[in-house]
Amino acid sequence: MSNRSWFYASNGQQQGPHPETQLRDLITRGMVGADTLVWTEGMSGWQRAGDIPGLVPGGSGPPSFAQPGGPPPVAAGGYGGGALSIDVGLWPLLGWALLFIIGMLLVIPAPWVATYFYRWIVSRIYVPGRPNLAFNGQPLDIWYVFIAIGILTYVGSADLYYLQYLSIPIQAVLSWMVIRWVAANLSSNGQPLPIAFNGSALGYVGWQVLLYLSFITIVGWAWVVTAWMRWICRNIDGTHREVIFTASGLEVLWRTLVFVIACIFIIPIPWMLRWYAQWYASQFALAERGTLANA
Template sequence: MSNRSWFFASQGQQQGPYPEAQLRQFIATGTVTAETLVWSEGMAGWQKAGEIPGLFSGGSGPPPISQAGGPLVSAGDHGGGPLSIDVGVWSLLGQSLLFVIGLVLVIPAPWTATGFYRWMVSRLHVPGRPNLGFTGEVGDIWYVFVVLGLCTYAGFSGYTSVQLILLLVEGFLSWMVVRWIAANLSSNGERLPIEFKGSVLGYVGWYLLMTISVITIIGWAWVTTAWMRWICRNIGGTHREVVFNATGWGVLWRTLLFGLACGFLIPIPWVLRWYTRWYVSQFALVERTAYANA
């Protein structure tokens, strides 16, 4: 069965195909359980994973144990690996358009933004964190999204001083959003003790540097990778470290290809999913001690 590709059902949607090795990783992390419906070529129809001979052979380790003050973890929770995301072509496009339209219309922004982040997080697969979720509510930082929506209009003023102030404001608001997202992640319904510890001055500094680097034509790609690594280093509350593995060249050519394809309009849904899946896969979890000794 090692060369087979598998599909599984999650939240009423078909996921896959995945090689069997990755399916077994989903089983180990609890994303796929014995009750999850799966299908592979040659099968007459969908079956529960636990009914497939050999799929659950050898067991998946001891049952989860509860850590004081933390979420449920299993004995295999100390592993690592890249993140992945399962998004449909049209569902991603639709959610992205709702997010943008919400900001443009300003008033719906808190609802569309919260819904977008909740949907995106639910599609993420994180090693050792089954059933990832987002617990943030519309009323938490609703004013942040309203102001961000208003900033899109103020940016057309044409005054350099106003645009500079807007950059500072947007950088600060973006920092608030990152902190909010990190503080509202959950696994199996349990809030994760994750927090973003990056300072507001550091974050706004990177935000400004990113904006300025655009004039270098290609330098922004290396600023992006450095900024993402700074963000990852400032994510705390877990025994594993988040790392960003993309290179400047990798970000550069993929972003340029994405922008070029979007210019033809029709490919947008497909290249949007391609780019999103690649970008997410560049984030990975590693043991802090192992990473330090690497």
């Protein structure tokens, strides 16, 4: 297998061929992850790199069956299912995360920083059947929302507890507005996608409050997050496929704890940030509508 040439999918585009040594180098550098789709001669179709035995450290999966010819298309037009993945470099992700935080703290730059952060992160997401995903929102679309979010970051330092409690539903409504804005401004191959998030503001506030209350249980928040993500997915309309969240509460719990504990030591932050982002993105998947009901 060491003499094979490999192709991999990045942002819906076929990359390669690359010698296996080069592909393994890309894996080591994080440019190709366990959730990246790959193909080489002898495989029946594109597969996750983590499902190819011996390709990704810690990955395992069933052997592939031979199929002559070149690589099949990278889900360019059909509607299939499959998990989402994100292709982010170690330092670019850290840089954008820091820039986002600083922009919010400075308040005035928040609309511009947030918009360009979303454009970058969305461009790194691979969605089966939706090549060249992009975000087309403009900084001034909902500038007041990001200004308000920036201002609310300082509420936690206030000694007025009633103000802190009041900020919880306000933050929830602002986040709800951001999700609706992002969903309404997605495109694929330059064509706007008819996607909309139709979850109610009241429902979103309810989940936010429930999340805060769940911290009393120490670990219950992980199951609340899982149920909340599934509620958000159920309220995404306008697609031929339904969006699902596949992680369990236990998976959210232990991975988040590992992420937080490792970040306490500062140095692991870039690696843990990418690890967590890649895992979290891979827990969202697309399935033909009605698949879950018929399962």
